[in-house]
Amino acid sequence: MMTAVGVIVVIITVYFLIKRYDARLVLLASGIIMACVAGTPMVSLNAFAKEMTNSGLIQAVCSVMGFAMVMKYTECDKHLINLMANGLSKVRPLLIPGVVLATYAVNVALPSAAGTAAAAGAIFVPLMMSAGVHPAMAGAAVKCGTYGSMLNPGLAHNPFVAKIAGVGVMDVIAFHFKANIASLLTATILITLIAYYRKEHTGYKAEGFEAEASFKVKHLYALMPIFPIVILILGATAIIPAFKMDVPQAMVIGSLVALLVTRKNPVNLSNAFFDGMGKAYGEILGIIIAAGVFVSGLTAIGLVKAFTDSMLSNPAIVKICAAVGPFILGLVVGSGDAATFAFNQAITPHAADFGMSVVQMGSMATLGGTLGRTMSPIAGATIIIAGIAGVNPMEIAKRNCLPMVGAMIVGMLFLLA
Template sequence: MFGAIVGVLATIATISAIIKKYNQHAVLYASGLSMMALATIFSGKSVLGDKTTGSVIVDLFQFITNTASSQLGGLGLIVMSVAGFAVYMDHIGASRRLASLAIRPLQRLNRPYLVLGLTYTVGQILNIFIPSASGLALLMIVTMFPILLALGIPRLSAAAVIVTTACLDLGPASGNANLAAKTAGIDVAVYFVQYQIPVAIAVIIGITVLHIVVQKYYDKKDIANGTAPAEEEEFKYEEQEEAPLFYALLPIFPLALLLTFSSFTITTVKMNVVTAMFIGLTLSMICEAIRRKNGKVVLASIKVFFDGMGRNLALVVTLIVAGQTFAQGLTQIGLIGYVIETTKGMGFGIEAMMIVMTLIIAVTSIITGSGNAAFFAFAPLAPTVATAVGANPIIMLLPMQLVSGIARSASPILAATIAVAGIVGVNTFDVAKRALIPMMGGTLITIIMTILLV
């Protein structure tokens, strides 16, 4: 019981520190190490069990070493390769070409709020191939924002929709999706097709409808209150060289490989995410060599890919290790075991646990503007909790993973929100206010559909 109380206090202190803008990595490391140290003092046992180094103190840090070693060669390499490929796609103009091609059908419609809602739908689909929330938002600003203004949509409504286009982290290009799949012990392609897509279809439809209704309501309210902005000026942006049309296929190519060589189609060839990304990179560089006719420049461009990998090693992969350190601390201190036994005794099922964990992640994500810290910290606990009550870990991991992105998109301090608001000239809190109801609806639909389908 005492250990559980310590675990609760440590969790509260950790979330509070992250909210106060303390470094997320350091907070999770410090909290996890502190709980493991206390657990070692209380029990006299090493956190490594029979694999002790011979010193219980050294064992605390050896756990971090072991975790980092396993993650760098596994999930960490996946996250880094995906990030590097995404940066390279942006560098050669392939992401922008895909976005401009995808929004082309919307240009033919003349129903402003329908186009506004479908802007979210198209953007969310693009997010499968363009995993960066900020990168996708800026692409939508360049390609879709001028169209929305021309249709008479106010800047604030357009901005609110655009910042939410990456609210669902879908597909093998998502680091969070890869972590969820690995934690559940399944292939990421299976996680995407069998679990994410059925739930995401309902969520995307719901958010699309909510955006149409909510943005139209707020626009009418602004007009009635006399707070509507003046007539919109034409939005101007710097013109860039347009990539060839077939470049739109390059961001899609790795996903096509993963789905082709998976348990759904061809099983004789094994294909993982990292391999697919390097094949995609090689094909892209060949295309660039043909386009540029300058081998030296094209070969030098590979540095863009590796720079993207390096940035995500520093930002994301280290956060995964920190999150697992925190999760191990909660387990060692006895909080997870206590929660499992208590919920069993009170007759609570996995659904109740899932809702509580999902809401904790949602609140933390809104306040911090990032879903990564909360999800990385609590995701490793899902299999333990689910197994204890005889449930599939996916029923916890799927809503936790999806809602971490949904809730993040309603935060006024989200990087994408700050970037978009600054470019279009609106207030970040006004954008977040417009996004809140659609994201709350998305959270509710995610929980309901998970209970019904998983």
């Protein structure tokens, strides 16, 4: 009986998420309701308190978002994007694949998909349209690259999986690195072929869209967004052992170096860093906390055990569920976070029971959810890019459909290899 009630609550939860109600409110309410039905209301509240002090996640996510706000304040992100745009404008045949790869690179350094969409879209969409690329295809090319955050140690899912597995964040990234690059190359090739097949790679007459040719790029500024990533990679690979450090230290060092290079107001820069940290806790960690409460409700009402038992009886469906489940929910809801966090909290700790490692299953769920969100017409990043290009978000989603599905298939094959 309780299992049936739980299923009904989950269906209602998905409905409200699709209707774009606040994910934190929906997940919190659902988790508390299921815990109350199970007769253990304090389970959900205890989960809330526990998730609030998840130190590993707080350190990584908040420090990265603080650094991202510093890059926005100093305009170093703008210099990086314009530097890439200047190079791409000189090789028109490689413009579309180049924009996908460049956007991906920007998203690695600046892990917010919506932030990357706004910053990169404002430069790359006008650049492509002025070169004759159809507006919807220009938007699709930028959107196609907005999952580079998978390679950023501050993406909440990376430290989340690392904590469950008991390994370092860079170990998680090292595991899914090849799968991510393979999926990126697949998506890049497919979006380029679609552009040529639809004849949208050239011939469009843009009015009022001109690249920011007058912008003077400062190369040292352009290097600042990737500085902490370089430090972390050099330290994690022992190329420079002295650089071995955790994410927060690297982000603070990156912010200090940016201050020295740009000579901006130290007070304003400090405010930007802490504003970013606060925003990260409220918006990103808020979803993680709510997902934890939701999973506690699922556990209390018996759905997690029922789901786990069904997968143990049918191990063949586990790999499909880990990838396709978060992908579909990311597509439908417009955010891969809620589905991925819930899956990784409830199922991924039991990965060994299905013949998989925690990092493997967690990476599959993360990549699936991220690619689903990248394809979604209602994702915030899609809506931002559509606004810049002046097209319907659905037009961008249609062009990204095949590239994202292809990217998921190839990425999952690499993760399962």
